[in-house]
Amino acid sequence: MAETDLDERVFETPLQGEGEQFDEENRLKPEFIRQVRESLRDDNEDSTYDLVEPLHPADIADLFELFDRDDRSVLAAAITDLMSGEVIAELNDYVREDMLESLPPEAVASIVEQLETDDAVQLIEDLDLTDQRAILAEVEPEDRAAIENALAYPEETAGRLMQRELVAVPESMNVGDLIDYLRREDQLITDFWEIFVVDHRFHPVGSCQLSWILRTPRDIALTDVMKRDQTLIPVDMDQEEVALRFQKYALISAAVVDESGRLVGQITVDDMVHIISEEAGEDALLMSGAGEGDINEPLRDAYSARVRWLIANLGTAVVASAIIAFFGAAIEQLVALAVLMPIVASIGGNAGTQTMAVTIRAIAMNQLTRSNTKRILLRELKVAIMNGVTVAILIGIATALLFTPELGAVIAAAMVVNIVISGLAGVLVPVAFERMGQDPAVASSVFVTMITDSMGFFAFLGLAVAAGLAGM
Amino acid sequence: MAETDLDERVFETPLQGEGEQFDEENRLKPEFIRQVRESLRDDNEDSTYDLVEPLHPADIADLFELFDRDDRSVLAAAITDLMSGEVIAELNDYVREDMLESLPPEAVASIVEQLETDDAVQLIEDLDLTDQRAILAEVEPEDRAAIENALAYPEETAGRLMQRELVAVPESMNVGDLIDYLRREDQLITDFWEIFVVDHRFHPVGSCQLSWILRTPRDIALTDVMKRDQTLIPVDMDQEEVALRFQKYALISAAVVDESGRLVGQITVDDMVHIISEEAGEDALLMSGAGEGDINEPLRDAYSARVRWLIANLGTAVVASAIIAFFGAAIEQLVALAVLMPIVASIGGNAGTQTMAVTIRAIAMNQLTRSNTKRILLRELKVAIMNGVTVAILIGIATALLFTPELGAVIAAAMVVNIVISGLAGVLVPVAFERMGQDPAVASSVFVTMITDSMGFFAFLGLAVAAGLAGM
Numbered sequence: 007m008a009e010t011d012l013d014e015r016v017f018e019t020p021l022q023g024e025g026e027q028f029d030e031e032n033r034l035k036p037e038f039i040r041q042v043r044e045s046l047r048d049d050n051e052d053s054t055y056d057l058v059e060p061l062h063p064a065d066i067a068d069l070f071e072l073f074d075r076d077d078r079s080v081l082a083a084a085i086t087d088l089m090s091g092e093v094i095a096e097l098n099d100y101v102r103e104d105m106l107e108s109l110p111p112e113a114v115a116s117i118v119e120q121l122e123t124d125d126a127v128q129l130i131e132d133l134d135l136t137d138q139r140a141i142l143a144e145v146e147p148e149d150r151a152a153i154e155n156a157l158a159y160p161e162e163t164a165g166r167l168m169q170r171e172l173v174a175v176p177e178s179m180n181v182g183d184l185i186d187y188l189r190r191e192d193q194l195i196t197d198f199w200e201i202f203v204v205d206h207r208f209h210p211v212g213s214c215q216l217s218w219i220l221r222t223p224r225d226i227a228l229t230d231v232m233k234r235d236q237t238l239i240p241v242d243m244d245q246e247e248v249a250l251r252f253q254k255y256a257l258i259s260a261a262v263v264d265e266s267g268r269l270v271g272q273i274t275v276d277d278m279v280h281i282i283s284e285e286a287g288e289d290a291l292l293m294s295g296a297g298e299g300d301i302n303e304p305l306r307d308a309y310s311a312r313v314r315w316l317i318a319n320l321g322t323a324v325v326a327s328a329i330i331a332f333f334g335a336a337i338e339q340l341v342a343l344a345v346l347m348p349i350v351a352s353i354g355g356n357a358g359t360q361t362m363a364v365t366i367r368a369i370a371m372n373q374l375t376r377s378n379t380k381r382i383l384l385r386e387l388k389v390a391i392m393n394g395v396t397v398a399i400l401i402g403i404a405t406a407l408l409f410t411p412e413l414g415a416v417i418a419a420a421m422v423v424n425i426v427i428s429g430l431a432g433v434l435v436p437v438a439f440e441r442m443g444q445d446p447a448v449a450s451s452v453f454v455t456m457i458t459d460s461m462g463f464f465a466f467l468g469l470a471v472a473a474g475l476a477g478m
Numbered sequence: 479m480a481e482t483d484l485d486e487r488v489f490e491t492p493l494q495g496e497g498e499q500f501d502e503e504n505r506l507k508p509e510f511i512r513q514v515r516e517s518l519r520d521d522n523e524d525s526t527y528d529l530v531e532p533l534h535p536a537d538i539a540d541l542f543e544l545f546d547r548d549d550r551s552v553l554a555a556a557i558t559d560l561m562s563g564e565v566i567a568e569l570n571d572y573v574r575e576d577m578l579e580s581l582p583p584e585a586v587a588s589i590v591e592q593l594e595t596d597d598a599v600q601l602i603e604d605l606d607l608t609d610q611r612a613i614l615a616e617v618e619p620e621d622r623a624a625i626e627n628a629l630a631y632p633e634e635t636a637g638r639l640m641q642r643e644l645v646a647v648p649e650s651m652n653v654g655d656l657i658d659y660l661r662r663e664d665q666l667i668t669d670f671w672e673i674f675v676v677d678h679r680f681h682p683v684g685s686c687q688l689s690w691i692l693r694t695p696r697d698i699a700l701t702d703v704m705k706r707d708q709t710l711i712p713v714d715m716d717q718e719e720v721a722l723r724f725q726k727y728a729l730i731s732a733a734v735v736d737e738s739g740r741l742v743g744q745i746t747v748d749d750m751v752h753i754i755s756e757e758a759g760e761d762a763l764l765m766s767g768a769g770e771g772d773i774n775e776p777l778r779d780a781y782s783a784r785v786r787w788l789i790a791n792l793g794t795a796v797v798a799s800a801i802i803a804f805f806g807a808a809i810e811q812l813v814a815l816a817v818l819m820p821i822v823a824s825i826g827g828n829a830g831t832q833t834m835a836v837t838i839r840a841i842a843m844n845q846l847t848r849s850n851t852k853r854i855l856l857r858e859l860k861v862a863i864m865n866g867v868t869v870a871i872l873i874g875i876a877t878a879l880l881f882t883p884e885l886g887a888v889i890a891a892a893m894v895v896n897i898v899i900s901g902l903a904g905v906l907v908p909v910a911f912e913r914m915g916q917d918p919a920v921a922s923s924v925f926v927t928m929i930t931d932s933m934g935f936f937a938f939l940g941l942a943v944a945a946g947l948a949g950m
Contacts, residue, residue: 031719031844032719032722032723032726032844033844033847034847034849036847036848036849039849062727064726064727064728065726068844071845071850072847072849072850074853098845185692188689188692188693189692189693189694189695194693195689196689196690196693197687197689198689199671199688199689199730215669216671216688216689216692217660217667217668217669217670217671217688218668219692220657220660220661220688220691220692221660221661221666221668222661223661247503247504250504251504252751253751253752253755254504254536254537255534255536256536256748256749256751257748258671258730258747258748275730275747275748275751276728276729276730276747277728278751279724279725279728279747279750279751279754280725282751282754282755282758283725283754283755283758283843284758286754286755286756286758286759287758287759287761287839287842287843289759289762290761290762290765290835290838290839291835291836291839293762293766293835294765294828294831294832294834294835295828295831295832296832296833296835296836299832299835299836299839300836301836301840301845301846301850301854301857302845305857305860305861305864308857308861309861309864309865312829312832312861312865313864313865313868313869315828315832316825316828316829316832316865316868316869316897317868317869317872319824319825319828320821320825320869320872320873322824323820323821323824323825324821324876326820326821326824327817327818327820327821330816330817330820331817334813334816334817337809337813337816338810338813341806341809341810341816344802344806344809344813344816344819345799345802345803345806346799347816347820348795348798348799348802348819348820348823348931348935349792349795349796349798349799351820352791352794352795352798352927352931353788353791353792353795356766356767356787356788356791357784357788359766359767360766360767360768360771360784360787360788361768362766363762363763363765363766363768363771364763364768364771364772364773365773366762367759367762367763367771368773370759371755371759372503372504372505372540373543373570373773373774374773375505375506375508375544376508377506377508377511377544378543378544378773381546382773385773385777385780388777389777389780389781389784392777392781392785393781393784393785393788396785396788396789397785397788397789397792400789400792401792404796425788455824459820459824463820
């Protein structure tokens with residue numbers, strides 16, 4: 007699948023975000039969306055087609071996402087010819103799933119056959135099993151086998167991501183042989199960035215960038231041009247790991263090997279950029295407890311992902327409340343305590359979140375390991391003391407002026423204590439989760455918040471009682 | 479600069495994260511770090527060299543980052559031969575700046591000359607002007623001109639990112655001419671992924687993937703192989719925009735053009751993956767107010783970035799406090815209000831952060847535009863109502879049992895109000911900042927927090943007074 011005829015390719019000339027349909031940030035303009043919507047409403051299929059036809063598949067996909075759910079199928083019907091596999095592959099996961107569910111299996115199968123294995127797999131992996139089977143039954147046996155094979159690997163592993171189509175040649179070839187082979191074999195893929203050199207067991211022994219081949223005379227052996235050391239990706243490697251290798255070693259493509267070391271596929275960087283961006287961007291969503299955090303996620307999924315987290319936080323808020331209740335008598339005597347206590351908890355919470363965000367990012371980027379944890383902890387402790395003292399002076403003076411000097415001293419001391427504890431928790435909690443094999447971005451927030459809230463109330467109210475400002 | 483001799487390249491065989499020095503996540507093992515540290519302490523330069531020599535430049539860079547600041551210069555002195563431009567280019571910005579400042583200008587200049595323009599620029603752009611001048615004075619005139627030219631573009635634009643080295647050929651060539659040219663010209667770069675076809679004014683008219691060239695007979699004209707429509711990057715485009723184009727159109731390399739449309743450089747995807755990851759990852763840091771959030775950032779920078787934010791939040795906390803003070807009399811009569819009020823504020827804050835994280839991510843990915851803002855706002859409102867009702871029922875029942883049914887009703891109502899307001903603020907605040915041309919990740923948190931805190935206290939205490947549970 008996915009062989010493009012060379013002649014055809016030349017005349018496929020999609021606009022890439024440069025036309026009048028786009029604003030300065032490469033987004034489709036609201037006026038353009040309105041034009042398309044109006045021509046759909048007027049039932050004018052020709053004019054809709056003419057509007058959409060100049061767009062790149064990625065922009066047609068954007069257009070669908072900007073449309074309301076009900077309008078999407080109307081649009082799809084009006085521009086069926088433009089609904090290439092590439093458009094479908096570029097769609098947001100949720101939008102795609104929704105659209106595919108409304109199509110008959112034969113229609114989906116014909117889209118699947120246009121795609122390379124990795125895109126075909128991505129397209130059907132989220133559908134339920136019955137739908138998958140119905141679609142696969144309509145796909146050509148050879149493609150079906152490739153897809154079923156990929157689906158046998160766990161989700162989010164190299165086996166799912168890789169494409170099976172690649173160029174692999176024996177060690178015995180020289181540059182001239184290779185060029186002749188590439189010109190002769192019309193079943194080869196059109197787009198590739200490196201060729202893989204394999205031994206008789208189909209184990210990769212090296213890889214060659216195409217630029218090296220083009221710069222080398224025909225009679226030089228491939229084994230003299232290729233790079234022997236390469237990053238081999240095991241089929242079962244997690245996609246996050248694969249993304250880190252691509253970043254670290256600046257890879258354009260990499261060979262995927264099975265347990266026995268046989269070359270079974272390749273992963274190319276254009277597929278990895280989505281995953282790199284997703285993995286880097288998801289931490290903000292995970293830390294806030296927003297789950298997938300996709301604006302196209304169905305309402306019930308967004309609700310269940312977020313409410314779970316809110317309920318967990320309700321638990322931590324109740325713990326903090328219990329601490330306040332314990333000091334109830336003191337608050338009754340001095341209501342200023344109730345007025346000021348949220349300040350200590352809130353600023354502590356902020357300081358904790360700052361440190362936690364830094365720590366989680368460093369863990370994700372493999373920058374924080376056992377070798378430097380102590381140094382980073384010490385560093386964060388210093389920052390926390392500096393922050394704590396600064397904030398304490400400000401709030402201490404303000405409180406001394408508005409209330410009493412004693413209360414100013416108490417809130418200043420509580421603030422230093424809470425910010426330092428927050429700083430330590432912001433490092434130690436994510437590091438602990440990471441060592442236990444948990445994703446620190448998911449699990450840390452609830453604990454750090456609980457610590458900073460509880461300690462904020464406890465330090466402030468406890469110090470006030472200890473200083474004799476109120477009794478218990 | 480940066481021409482690699484083909485023969486030399488074959489024998490450069492760096493290990494790529496596969497050796498015994500690595501743990502299963504491709505991080506250097508603590509035992510390996512300890513070994514290197516000990517051999518340095520024993521003044522055994524040969525053994526240090528032997529340990530480090532098999533590593534890939536990116537891993538040598540990691541090794542430096544894992545070392546304490548004082549040990550880094552000792553390590554650098556022990557392995558001078560391995561301190562290639564590539565290692566330096568792979569170093570974290572702060573670690574690199576620190577190391578370069580300790581080297582004489584001639585030494586830095588000789589590193590600069592090994593690098594392609596983009597890496598050379600990245601290396602010296604953060605140094606202060608006097609250091610830059612001293613280094614550039616030692617660099618070969620031709621390289622110096624290229625670097626000064628790049629430095630003339632604003633930071634974080636395509637002009638800074640691009641490399642000037644590229645392969646551009648006239649429209650009149652056929653495939654055979656091109657291959658002959660690539661084999662003949664020994665001044666060309668070694669690593670490239672596409673060639674650019676230009677007209678007589680050096681304006682790009684098309685681009686060719688190398689695989690297309692290799693699959694085409696010699697007598698076919700390049701203009702029949704190339705793709706005419708391509709994403710041209712203006713020199714002054716912001717790097718975030720460039721990153722989004724690379725992601726959206728799955729680019730491997732792209733031509734950079736000046737104001738007159740002349741081809742002046744290229745950007746390749748291996749440089750973009752770092753930026754894609756950085757731009758996607760920084761939102762979590764910005765939202766928490768942790769600034770750059772790099773664990774190698776100097777202490778004073780980390781302090782000043784974070785304390786600014788804590789002081790801003792101190793302001794918002796004081797606003798919330800003022801609302802509590804306004805209801806001081808009510809709290810004195812019913813201390814349960816003080817016990818429960820942080821729960822309403824805290825859960826509201828969480829719900830607001832969830833919505834804000836989702837909105838900011840969607841804005842960053844160009845998914846949220848004027849065309850769908852209303853739909854997304856409506857969606858978030860629905861999620862907020864569902865979340866609000868769920869949490870309200872739980873906390874309402876618990877409060878009714880532990881305190882009074884009236885207080886239960888009041889806290890439940892306040893919770894729904896605050897979560898709905900938080901949901902609206904979580905969408906509207908970032909969207910407003912984006913429309914004003916501000917980065918929503920930087921500015922939104924402080925406002926969303928202020929709204930959710932203040933409204934939490936106001937709704938709960940106000941409803942309690944309105945319900946007659948306490949007087950004012």
